[in-house]
Amino acid sequence: MLEAQHITHQINRKTLLDDVSLVVRPGELVAVVGANGAGKSTLLKTISRELTPTKGEVVLDKKPLNRFSSLDLARRRAVLAQQNPLAFEFSVYELVMMGRYPHFEGHPHPEDLAIVDFALERTGIAHLARRAVPTLSGGEQQRVHLAKILAQLMGIEEINRPEASIRQTKYLLLDEPTTGLDFYYQHSLLEVASELTRRGYGVVAILHDLNLVMQYADNVLLLREGKALSFGKPASVLTAESIFNAFNLSVHIIHQPELDCPLIVHTRQTVPLTAQIN
Template identity: 50%
Template sequence: MIEVQNINYSINKRQLLSQVSFNFSSGKLLAIMGANGAGKSTLLKVLSKELPYQEGKVRLAHRNLNTYRSDELAQIRAVLVQQNTLAFEFKVDDLVMMGRYPHFTSRPNAQDRAIVEYCLNQTGIAHLANRTVHTLSGGEQQRVYLAKVMAQLLDYESLFDKNYRSEQPKYLFLDEPVTGLDLFHQQQLLTTVKELTHKGFCVVAILHDLNLAMQFADSVLLLKKGKIVDYGVTQKVLQPDAIHETFGIQVKLFQDSQLDYPFIIPFQENIYHKTARICQV
């Protein structure tokens, strides 16, 4: 479980997060959404302990985030960032194995290797295992890093038991994970991530696509200028009024009989009218 109470964060007197509070349970996927500059990445960095919050409290598994040692946190929390930079050339399977580093001291054992193989297969990159990461496309690299963070958190037992849930809480934070992916691999990645919630993972992802959030997220947190606009069950939050307040755009929701969730379509004419008014000024 993640518990966030009255988080504030500012840089150079600019308030990036203001009185942010929410609780979120394990076994679910939370989408953080908002316009550019809303504070999404800042919030994710605070939750993952990359940034120190200046006021308030963050608790993971009912424990204050600041009390975790880095080695403790590395075994239960993994982060997939927007951009990754490698100083050296690594083969794909070697990079994914790095996700297991918090779990062994000298060399990986058979279970570590089995977890890496499983993650390569789950992310659809097993055929790239012997390629160097630099030779891959951006979308392929994104899947490599997803495999790495999965390897960091998965228990060996979960590879064989679909109903297995780790006794130790696991937290996965994803910063715009589908950036650079085509439609097929967007669906594949989020389906893979969603399956991790069935293993008890608490997943928090920054998403920009409202329809992907509607399809995959259990809950949505809408941010605007560092403040929460709305938070709750996805279909209750992603409604026209809240979307308009957050993004400044009108939308309509449509239901298809073959889907158990609505899809969202913006009013394109409003964009054209707004652009026309700006051009006239």
């Protein structure tokens, strides 16, 4: 289990996070949502150990995150950042292979090659393997970085036994992963994430599309100005009232029998709508 326990993060006199807690269990996809500046990326960077909280602690399987070595942590969690600048024109294959660096010294083993090939195929970019990453579109580059973090975490047994659960819990931290992706690949990426949760991974994803949250998230944390408004099942957290409070936006929550989850639709009203449409 990955836990952020009462996290506060301050820069000078500005509080970016104020006593925020989050729990991510193996087999769960947890979404973090909120308006720009709500503290979403700060929370994710704290969970990934990129930032050290002013107060509070991050714990992975009952062990404080700061007690893991960098190598051990790289084998347990991987991060898909908002921006991934490159200093050199690596090929797609070279960049995805970098995800395997925590697993070998010197030269990759046959299992490393097999995992990279699998990650390229699973993200739909095998045909781009020899292309230079900077020559790709933004959406294609996002899929390359997704393949890299898949290669970082996956083991050869996961390829050989695709239905088996993983033995040791692992976590993907995704900061706005659908940015730059078209409609098809937004869903494709989240299907990959959901597939991993079914095998025992934990996933944290910052998402802006609340309908994607409704469809894919097991739980959702709603932030406003660095504070947690609520945490729980998407249909319970993402109400018309809470969305208005967090985004200053009025919406309808539509329930239809043929849909597996509620649908959120923007309205031009300037006050929160409490009624739901059936």
